[in-house]
Amino acid sequence: MLAKDIGIALKNRRKELRITQGHLAELSGISINTLYKIERGQANPSLNVLGKLTEVMGLEVKIELG
Secondary structure, three states: OOHHHHHHHHHHHHHHOOOOHHHHHHHHOOOHHHHHHHHOOOOOOOHHHHHHHHHHHOOOOOOOOO
């Protein structure tokens, strides 16, 4: 998955949950600027940041190696 695809998936889930960027950033303990950049595909989140975001939104991160 590319950074842009991750951002789109996170943004769509955030909107489904009706959570603002500011509220999600606060709940996950990351900066709103970081979240903004991730959702726009301008930043590639670390596994730590991705884990925080997905935990708050009830998502799961799966890593597959081929």
